[in-house]
Amino acid sequence: xxxxxxxxxxxxxxxxxxxxxxxxxxxxxxxxxxxxxxxxxxxxxxxxxxxxxxxxxxxxxxxxxxxxxxxxxxxxxxxxxxxxxxxxxxxxxxxxxxxxxxxxxxxxxxxxxxxxxxxxxxxxxxxxxxxxxxxxxxxxxxxxxxxxxxxxxxxxxxxxxxxxxxxxxxxxxxxxxxxxxxxxxxxxxxxxxxxxxxxxxxxxxxxxxxxxxxxxxxxxxxxxxxxxxxxxxxxxxxxxxxxxxxxxxxxxxxxxxxxxxxxxxxxxxxxxxxxxxxxxxxxxxxxxxxxxxxxxxxxxxxxxxxxxxxxxxxxxxxxxxxxxxxxxxxxxxxxxxxxxxxxxxxxxxxxxxxxxxxxxxxxxxxxxxxxxxxxxxxxxxxxxxxxxxxxxxxxxxxxxx
Amino acid sequence: xxxxxxxxxxxxxxxxxxxxxxxxxxxxxxxxxxxxxxxxxxxxxxxxxxxxxxxxxxxxxxxxxxxxxxxxxxxxxxxxxxxxxxxxxxxxxxxxxxxxxxxxxxxxxxxxxxxxxxxxxxxxxxxxxxxxxxxxxxxxxxxxxxxxxxxxxxxxxxxxxxxxxxxxxxxxxxxxxxxxxxxxxxxxxxxxxxxxxxxxxxxxxxxxxxxxxxxxxxxxxxxxxxxxxxxxxxxxxxxxxxxxxxxxxxxxxxxxxxxxxxxxxxxxxxxxxxxxxxxxxxxxxxxxxxxxxxxxxxxxxxxxxx
Numbered sequence: 001x002x003x004x005x006x007x008x009x010x011x012x013x014x015x016x017x018x019x020x021x022x023x024x025x026x027x028x029x030x031x032x033x034x035x036x037x038x039x040x041x042x043x044x045x046x047x048x049x050x051x052x053x054x055x056x057x058x059x060x061x062x063x064x065x066x067x068x069x070x071x072x073x074x075x076x077x078x079x080x081x082x083x084x085x086x087x088x089x090x091x092x093x094x095x096x097x098x099x100x101x102x103x104x105x106x107x108x109x110x111x112x113x114x115x116x117x118x119x120x121x122x123x124x125x126x127x128x129x130x131x132x133x134x135x136x137x138x139x140x141x142x143x144x145x146x147x148x149x150x151x152x153x154x155x156x157x158x159x160x161x162x163x164x165x166x167x168x169x170x171x172x173x174x175x176x177x178x179x180x181x182x183x184x185x186x187x188x189x190x191x192x193x194x195x196x197x198x199x200x201x202x203x204x205x206x207x208x209x210x211x212x213x214x215x216x217x218x219x220x221x222x223x224x225x226x227x228x229x230x231x232x233x234x235x236x237x238x239x240x241x242x243x244x245x246x247x248x249x250x251x252x253x254x255x256x257x258x259x260x261x262x263x264x265x266x267x268x269x270x271x272x273x274x275x276x277x278x279x280x281x282x283x284x285x286x287x288x289x290x291x292x293x294x295x296x297x298x299x300x301x302x303x304x305x306x307x308x309x310x311x312x313x314x315x316x317x318x319x320x321x322x323x324x325x326x327x328x329x330x331x332x333x334x335x336x337x338x339x340x341x342x343x344x345x346x347x348x349x350x351x352x353x354x355x356x357x358x359x360x361x362x363x364x365x366x367x368x369x370x371x372x373x374x375x376x377x378x379x380x381x382x383x384x385x386x387x388x389x390x391x392x393x394x395x396x397x398x399x400x401x
Numbered sequence: 402x403x404x405x406x407x408x409x410x411x412x413x414x415x416x417x418x419x420x421x422x423x424x425x426x427x428x429x430x431x432x433x434x435x436x437x438x439x440x441x442x443x444x445x446x447x448x449x450x451x452x453x454x455x456x457x458x459x460x461x462x463x464x465x466x467x468x469x470x471x472x473x474x475x476x477x478x479x480x481x482x483x484x485x486x487x488x489x490x491x492x493x494x495x496x497x498x499x500x501x502x503x504x505x506x507x508x509x510x511x512x513x514x515x516x517x518x519x520x521x522x523x524x525x526x527x528x529x530x531x532x533x534x535x536x537x538x539x540x541x542x543x544x545x546x547x548x549x550x551x552x553x554x555x556x557x558x559x560x561x562x563x564x565x566x567x568x569x570x571x572x573x574x575x576x577x578x579x580x581x582x583x584x585x586x587x588x589x590x591x592x593x594x595x596x597x598x599x600x601x602x603x604x605x606x607x608x609x610x611x612x613x614x615x616x617x618x619x620x621x622x623x624x625x626x627x628x629x630x631x632x633x634x635x636x637x638x639x640x641x642x643x644x645x646x647x648x649x650x651x652x653x654x655x656x657x658x659x660x661x662x663x664x665x666x667x668x669x670x671x672x673x674x675x676x677x678x679x680x681x682x683x684x685x686x687x688x689x690x691x692x693x694x695x696x697x698x699x700x701x702x703x704x705x706x707x
Contacts, residue, residue, distance in 0.1 A: 065614055134611035142574040142616055144609030151556060152571040158659065166522060166566045199557045262611040269611040289657050297573065298606035298620055299666020299686030 049073060056216040058224060058255055060263035062131040065145060068204045070211060073188040078209025080185060081202055083396045086175040087154075088115040089163030095153070095206065096396060098124035098161075102389050104314035105213065110325020114161040121159070121290050123325045128215035128313040128388060134260035134269045138323040139293040139307045141271055144262075146207040154203075173197055215313050215388040223382070230382055237379025240372055248337075248376070250362045257312035257383065273306035277341025277359040278322060280351035285358045288349060291324055304358045316384045330380055334373040340365035433532035436479060436489055438541065439638035439707065440527045442470050442511040449643060452516025454586055458644055459598075459652040466517035468582035468597055471568060472641065473547045475506035479533045480540035480628060487538070489531040497526040497562050504548040505531075508562035511641070517584055521567070541632045541639075545602065545678075545702075546578040546624030552604060553616035570603045574616045578602040578624065581643065582661070583652060598652035599661035600674060605690070606666070621688065623664055625678045627696030629704050637704045645700040649673035677701050 051070035053062065064070055081087055082095045093115035099105035105127035112120040122138050135141055136149035143149040153161040155169075164172055176182045177197045186196035189205055220238075222228035230238060240246040242253070251259045251274060262269045273294045279287045287293060287305040294303035307323050321327040327336055336342050340363055341354030353359070368376075388394070441448060444455045451467050458465050478486040491498045491505050498507045507529045512518040546552075547563070554560075556569040556576075563576065570577045579602040585591030606620025629639065650673045655661065658668030665671055666686040675682035679699035682688035 063612075135609070140572065142572075142607040142609045144611040144616075145614040147557075148555060148571075148574055148609075148614075151569065155556070155566050155569060156571055157567075158663075164566070165520070167520065169566060200555075203557050260611075266612050271608075271611060295686075296665075299688075300606070300620070301686060 051075070051212075053214065054216075055214060056221050056225065059214070059216055060132075060255075060261075060265065062211060062214075063262050063264045063266060064131075064211060065147065068147065068207060070208055071189065073185070074190075074205050074208040075212045076209075077185040077189040078205035078207070078212075079394070080182070080397050081206050082209050083398055084176075087162060087164075087172065087202070089160075089165060089168045089172065090115055091175075093162060095162075098153075099127055101391075101394055101396070103317050104128050104215070104389060106318045108319070110320045112161075114159050115163045116160050118159040120161065122323045123320070125310060126314055126318045127210055127213050128385070129256050129311060130213060131211040132256050132261050132263060133258075133311075134262040134271050135308060137308070139273055140297060141273070141294060142297070146210050147203050150203050150206060169199065173199070176202075209394075213388075213394060215385040217387045218313070218383050218385040220379075220382040221385070231378065233375045233378040234382045235379075236372070237375035237377065238382075240368070240376050241379055246337075246366055246368060246372075246376060247362065251309035251360075252312050257315075258309050260308060271308075273303070273308055274360040274362070275305035275356060275358045276307075276337075276363050277305075277353035277356045278326065278336075279305060279342070279344070279349060280353045280356040281349055283351060285356045286351075288324075293323075302358060305356060306358070312380060313383050314385060314388065316381045317389065330377045331373065334368070334376055337363070338366045338368040338373060432535060433490070434535050435530070435532055436538075436634055437531075438477065438489075438529040438543075438634055440474075440509045440511065440529075441638050441640050441705070442467070443640040443642050443705070444644040445642065451512050451514070451518035451521070455583065455643065458583060459647040460649050461651065463593075463653055464586055465583040465598075465652065466586045467512065467643070468517050468584040469521055469567070469580045470511040470518075470582075470641070470643075471521075471565075471577075472509050472545050472579040472581070472602075473506055473562075473568070473576065474509055474529060475504065475544045475546055475548050475624075477505065477507075477529060477531070477541065477543045479536075479538040480542055480630070481536060482539045486542055487533045487536065489529070489533055491529070491531045495561070496524070498529070499551070499560055499562060501551060501560070504551055506547060506551065506562075508565065508568070509641075517586075522565075539632070540628055540630045541634070542626070542628040544624050544626040546604075546622075546626075547576045549604075549619070549622070552576050553607070570601065573603055573605055573607045573619070574609060575604050575607060575619070578604075581641075581646065583643065583647070585653070593653035595653065595655035595660045597660060598647065598650075598670075599659065599663060600646060601659075601661075601663040602678070603664050605664050619690075621664075621666060621690030623680055623690040624692075625680055625696060625699065625701075626692050627679065627699045627702060629702065632704045636707060638707050640703050640705045642701055642703060645703075646674060646677050648677060648700070 049071045051072060085091055085094045087094055098107045098112045100107055107124045110123055112124040136143045154164050186201060190196040190201050219228055223230050241248045254261050260271050285304050292304055293306040319329060321333050327333050341359060343352045343354055344350045443449060449455045449467055454464050456464050477489040479489055480486050491500050494500060510526045512521040513525050514521040514523045552575045554563055556564060568577045568580060581600045582597055584597040585593040602623055604619035604622050607616050608618050610617045650670055656669040658665040662668055662671040662674040671682055677700045679693045679696045681691050681693050
């Protein structure tokens with residue numbers, strides 16, 4: 001499942017991991033990645049500022065933009081900003097309002113609500129391992145960096161999410177400038193800048209915090225490392241998941257359980273989007289207006305209903321499912337995939353999604369017994385990283401302790 | 402108002418330039434001549450502005466208030482009688498103008514943040530000022546849009562005038578080329594079923610490269626390039642006609658897609674709007690987003706007397 005052979009930059013990261021004193025399995029990977037030559041590349045930044053990824057050996061080195069290197073100071077600033085309601089126009093919503101750590105940074109809602117109460121047509125996505133996402137949202141091939149993606153929730157107008165606009169964006173900055181704790185954090189994160197409390201720095205800091213949200217310590221991860229065992233049901237589910245019968249792996253087969261991955265050594269990155277047969281409201285493949293996937297951006301018929309396969313890490317806690325939250329439980333999701341789509345028999349969304357002409361050819365009826373479906377659900381629960389869900393490094397710094 | 406002085410000065414400069422042209426070069430002055438293009442928001446023959454009722458828009462004809470009226474204009478060229486074109490060189494980069502490499506652009510802002518335009522900005526800009534080599538020019542060619550090389554820059558760090566948040570179009574990682582909006586004059590208690598008719602023009606179907614982090618391609622550019630074949634900047638200005646833009650469209654309701662026309666490839670409210678722009682748009686989403694016949698049939702812009 002390691003998608004690529006780590007190139008030289010990986011050695012640097014591995015060296016850092018060795019310095020950080022991580023496990024023997026990491027050391028093994030380090031030797032392999034560095035060609036056994038014992039190459040060490042030392043980090044030249046001041047040690048207090050260096051960032052050490054805490055990655056399982058089978059995770060590739062993350063890609064980080066050259067103009068926004070990871071530092072502990074920036075990640076910590078980003079964590080504060082992520083949890084700060086002052087960052088919204090009306091001061092009522094933070095990033096964390098829709099991205100709650102206990103839910104792998106989803107909000108438990110089918111579709112999200114913005115700071116002004118305006119509903120979003122789609123659900124807030126989880127942020128586990130978002131550093132590896134090639135595109136960032138449900139169905140937008142144009143958003144390929146966390147820095148750019150973030151401008152949609154911060155500044156977007158339709159719908160309004162955080163509600164920052166030309167009229168209030170200076171006032172929002174001033175709220176932070178008036179807080180001495182913030183000016184110190186900005187100065188630490190962006191040394192040498194006389195006036196560091198600026199939007200580009202806010203965005204870079206939050207992006208750095210998001211990149212730090214690595215989830216790689218689930219039961220399944222520990223099983224891969226040989227330090228834990230899966231239950232019989234989970235093992236059966238795993239074999240189905242990765243086997244030719246259920247074929248879940250076609251879209252969810254990477255180390256991150258999705259099919260859009262970018263990392264430090266990526267050269268060509270594919271960004272597939274798929275129609276899974278959720279709807280067919282007009283008998284011609286139609287999805288509900290405003291939620292037609294990539295079609296909303298391209299107007300190309302072939303893009304109707306195409307959405308990005310999300311990473312299934314921590315999927316146990318990210319219900320409800322699909323872009324619009326229209327599937328409530330994992331058991332229901334398995335029934336949906338086993339049926340090869342969804343047949344809605346009444347109401348305004350009625351239609352046989354199984355017959356959607358734009359449906360991916362990877363989605364077809366699968367003869368999965370209830371037991372087999374339940375086994376796959378059990379396997380999916382092994383992807384929950386309970387440490388990630390309560391890791392204090394990712395927690396709300398403003399919460400009463 | 403601040404712009405009045407600016408306008409008056411520009412008129413003087415433009416008139417001077419025109420005078421030089423009229424002399425037929427007899428003075429031997431081959432130096433650059435100043436050109437000022439002035440834009441004006443109109444509805445048919447009537448000037449419009451924020452806070453003043455605009456009558457008889459769309460089909461059926463209804464009254465409306467302007468809510469926004471901003472557009473990016475790029476790569477202006479003055480056209481000679483023989484059809485040759487000369488680029489208008491802008492002055493120094495400032496709040497409204499940007500020259501970057503071969504690309505030149507200006508934000509035209511015809512809303513002043515008052516009345517129904519409360520979401521806008523107080524500052525306005527109706528002018529593009531620049532220079533061309535001395536010569537006899539009979540027309541002007543320009544593009545409503547942001548050049549691709551500048552369009553997908555990061556708004557948080559972008560140079561003026563690409564830093565205006567309202568003109569950002571994050572869903573396509575680009576800019577709104579135009580943001581022209583009209584709203585129900587009765588506000589929230591009005592009778593329009595969709596309270597505001599939004600016209601947002603921009604490139605759609607854009608794709609990024611996750612490996613480079615850059616936007617690499619847009620299926621549908623939607624840049625409106627057109628020519629006013631007969632245009633004298635000394636005596637005329639360029640009218641942007643809201644009535645022509647929404648002609649044939651019912652602005653009080655939204656049949657489907659985004660409220661109004663936000664350049665959606667199959668949004669029914671875009672059919673007549675894109676006709677006015679003379680940009681290729683087809684109801685089945687197969688439009689190319691390219692000007693039709695050089696934009697010859699466009700009706701949004703027209704030359705009117707100052």
